[in-house]
Amino acid sequence: DSGVTQTPKHLITATGQRVTLRCSPRSGDLSVYWYQQSLDQGLQFLIQYYNGEERAKGNILERFSAQQFPDLHSELNLSSLELGDSALYFCASSVGWGALDEQFFGPGTRLTVL
Amino acid sequence: GENVEQHPSTLSVQEGDSAVIKCTYSDSASNYFPWYKQELGKRPQLIIDIRSNVGEKKDQRIAVTLNKTAKHFSLHITETQPEDSAVYFCAASIPSGNTPLVFGKGTRLSVIA
Numbered sequence: 001d002s003g004v005t006q007t008p009k010h011l012i013t014a015t016g017q018r019v020t021l022r023c024s025p026r027s028g029d030l031s032v033y034w035y036q037q038s039l040d041q042g043l044q045f046l047i048q049y050y051n052g053e054e055r056a057k058g059n060i061l062e063r064f065s066a067q068q069f070p071d072l073h074s075e076l077n078l079s080s081l082e083l084g085d086s087a088l089y090f091c092a093s094s095v096g097w098g099a100l101d102e103q104f105f106g107p108g109t110r111l112t113v114l
Numbered sequence: 115g116e117n118v119e120q121h122p123s124t125l126s127v128q129e130g131d132s133a134v135i136k137c138t139y140s141d142s143a144s145n146y147f148p149w150y151k152q153e154l155g156k157r158p159q160l161i162i163d164i165r166s167n168v169g170e171k172k173d174q175r176i177a178v179t180l181n182k183t184a185k186h187f188s189l190h191i192t193e194t195q196p197e198d199s200a201v202y203f204c205a206a207s208i209p210s211g212n213t214p215l216v217f218g219k220g221t222r223l224s225v226i227a
Binding site: 041102103106 | 148157165203
């Protein structure tokens with residue numbers, strides 16, 4: 001157990017809908033990262049927050065948004081869902097904000113868009 | 115932007131044999147190279163990492179080597195066991211980029227008993 005929690009574990013929804021994925025980092029970690037893992041694909045970096053502020057942004061679609069709250073948990077909002085958004089979404093956390101910090105991954109949320 | 119190429123995409127070895135996975139990166143400023151193991155249906159977990167001031171690092175049956183000149187690094191697993199079967203991802207840091215870590219596409223390792 002990495003100490004990073006994600007809810008829900010599974011999510012099944014329809015095209016056009018909006019969902020929210022939640023992540024709680026390890027105690028003491030200030031950074032939260034979001035990744036998308038599609039079938040047979042690697043880990044695609046979406047976005048990073050550090051202590052409530054956006055720190056880095058990857059290839060995140062405009063339909064997706066995220067935020068980190070004062071208690072450091074983070075939410076990833078996915079809207080106008082398409083079939084291609086079906087994937088595993090991982091959250092990771094680290095102590096600092098830099099590229100040298102070890103990232104600890106949560107168990108992931110499996111999103112299925114029908 | 116930074117690109118990390120990982121080979122092979124699949125690898126099958128007999129139990130007890132060694133396995134080697136190779137990655138190349140493009141940004142010469144990259145200075146941190148972690149390797150993650152992801153078992154089926156599980157989260158990626160860090161198994162070993164190396165920083166650019168070190169050429170080799172070993173942890174029991176796992177070792178990583180780094181060649182900064184050639185911009186490639188490799189994971190070596192010796193005396194493979196069935197529980198080593200998983201997908202392995204390499205990654206490279208991007209100190210000045212928008213993406214903290216760039217991951218390779220993964221290698222699916224199967225250890226045949």
